[in-house]
Amino acid sequence: MSTIIATLGTGRARRLRAALTVLLAAAVAVGAPFYFAPFQVFQLTMVLLYAVALAGLNLLVGFGGQISLGHGAFFAAGAYTAAVMLDRYDTGHLATLPVAAAGCFLLGLGFGVPALRLRGLYLALVTLAFAVFLPPLLKRLEPVTGGSMGLTVDKLQPPAWSGLAEDQWLYLVVLAVTAVALLLARNLLRSRVGRALLAVRDNESAAEVMGVRLSLHKTLAFAWSAMFAGVAGCLYTWVIGFVSPDSFSFVLSITLLAGLVVGGLASLYGPLLGAAFVMYVPSVSQDVSEAAPGVVFGLLIITVMFVAPTGLAGLPGRVRAAVARRLPRRAPTSARTPEAESAPDGEPEPDAESGPESLAESGPGGDPESLAESAPDAEESAAASAPDVSPKSPAASDPSATDTPADLAVADAEPVGAPPRTEKE
C-alpha cells in the first residue's frame, strides 16, 4: 500500500496526472462549442469573460487583501474603450484589446494610490463611488460614448477560412484570452511578487520588515486587477456588440464581488466557479420566480455561504475533511498508534505522512499545489473532477484518499491541541 502511495506521489506521477487533467480540460473546453446550442455557447463565453474579471478581482481581494466595489467601472472602461475605438476610429477588434488593457492598467495604478492610504470599508466606499459616478459620466459624454443610447458596434466575426459560426469563433477567442489571463495571474502568484502580495495581506508590518515594498506591491496589485477587469470588458464588447451606461451600473461591481466570494476567494479556479454563478444564477432565479428574482438570487448566495463558507472552490476540501472526521482512524492495517497519528509536527513518524510529500518535493521544481492547479481553462466539471486541487492538503493524492490524507485533515482540524507532549512539557 505504502509503496503504491509513494509511487503515485512522486513528482513525475503528479506531473503526469496534472498534465492529463489539463489536456482533458482543454479538450472539453475546446470541444464544447461544437456540442452545445448557440445560445448555450454564448452563455459559456460570458462565463469565461466574467472569469477574467473575477480573476483580476481575486488578485486584489483574495490574494491582496484589499477590497474594491468598483470593478464594474473598470469593466465598463474596458468595454467602452473597445466600443469607442471600433465606432469612431474603426480600428480592428484585435487592436482594442491591448489598448483597453493598458488603459485600465493605468487607471488602476491611479486608483492604487488612494488604496495605499485607505483600507477596508473606506477603500470600499471610494471604489464604490467610482462605480456609481461612471455611468452618469458616460451619459454626459454623449459625442464620444453615444450617451444613454450607448454604442452599437460589430461583433467579432469569424474569418472565412475557419468555417466556424459566429458564436463558436467568439467562444474560442474568448477561451484563448481567458486561458492567457488566468495563466498570467497564476504565474504572478507563484513568484516572489505573489508571495509578497500574500505576505502583505497576512501581516503588513512583518512583510515590510522582510523587505517588501508595500506601496509598490499594493498599487501594482490594483493595476493588474483593473487590467483584468478591463480586458474582460473589452471581450464583452466583442461578444455583445453593444455597450450602454445602464449595462454597467454599480450593481455589476457588487455582483462581481459576490461572484468571487461565492466562487472562492484566493483560489485559482474560484473565479471560474464564481463566473458560472454570476452568469447562470440570475437566469435560474428568473425561472424560479418571475416576480422576485432578486430574492432567489440572495437566498442562493446565503445558502452557498452557509454550506461553503470558503466558497465553492473550498467545498471539496471541506467535504473531505468532514468525511475524514466521520471515519475516525478506522485504519487498523496501519501500525500507527493514535498518539503517533496526532502529532502534526511530525517528529516521531516520518514514514507515512511525510513520506509521499517529501518524495514529491524531490522532483525538480515539483510544487504539488501549483502543478495540480495548473488547469487554468478547466471547466467547472474538470475542476470538480480533480479533487486534490485544494491547496490546504498538498499531500492528498487520489489513491490514498481513504487512508493517509484523512489523518492530515484531522491534524488540520485540531491544530494546536494535538501533541500533548509539546504543550505540557
Added chain:
Amino acid sequence: MLAVDGISVRFGGITALDGVGFTVEPGTAVGLIGPNGAGKTTLFNCLTRRCTPDAGTVRFEGEDLLALPPHAVAGRGIARTFQNLGLFPRLTVRENVMVGAHSRGRTGHLAAALRLPRVRREERELREQADDLLRRLGLADVADHPASGLPFGTLKRVELARALAVRPRLLLLDEPVNGLSHGEVDQFADLVRSVRQDFDLTLVVVEHHMGFVMGLCDKVVCLDFGRKIAEGSPEEIQRDASVIEAYLGVAA
C-alpha cells in the same frame, strides 16, 4: 556595527524612550532587558524603521539607518523576529521562509507574470535555500503546512528560519523564548547559539528569561521607564543595584 545614540520616542504625553544609547560590536550578542513597558520593543521598532524616533541617531556600519525607507532595512542585512509572532498565517512554512528572502530576489511584476526563465531559476534557488534552512532548523516535515495551527514552539523556529532567510548580519530577536516551556527554552538557546556560530551573526535580544539572556549575551543593557539604567557584562548586571531595584523594588 550598530551605534544607537540618544534616541527619544514620545507617544503623546508618554516618553517611551529617553535618550537611550549603546553600541553593538560585530560578532557579539547584546541583551536588552527591563521591566514591561521599559521601551525595549519600541527601541527594536526604531531599529527596523517601524517607528521614527523624535531625537537621536541610529547608525549601522556607518550608515544612517533612520534615512532608509522601512523596506530597505532588510536589504542592509538586518532581520528581526516579533514578540507575538509575525508570521503569515495562511502561507505555508516554506513560503514564509521564502518571503524572508524577498530582499535578495530580483523578479519584478512583469517578469513574474510572463514567468521568464530567470524567474524559474530564481524560484528554484530560493526554494532550495529555504529547504536547506528548514532542514537545518528541523522543520522539513512541516514545510507544506500552513503556518497557522502549528505548535507555538515550532512557529518560533519558523520565525527564526524566516529571519535567517534574509541572510542578516544583525539579527534582532524580540522575546524569542517568551511562551516556551522550560525544556524548549534550553533547546532554543542551543539553536540560537549554533546558528549564531554558523551564520556569523551579531545579535540583539530582548528577553525576560534571565537564564536565556545571561547564558547567551556578552553584554546586557537594562532599560527602565525609557532610560538606560545599566550596561555591562551579565555578571555586572546581575550585581547592579539599580537593576535589582527596577525589577524587585526596594524595601521601604
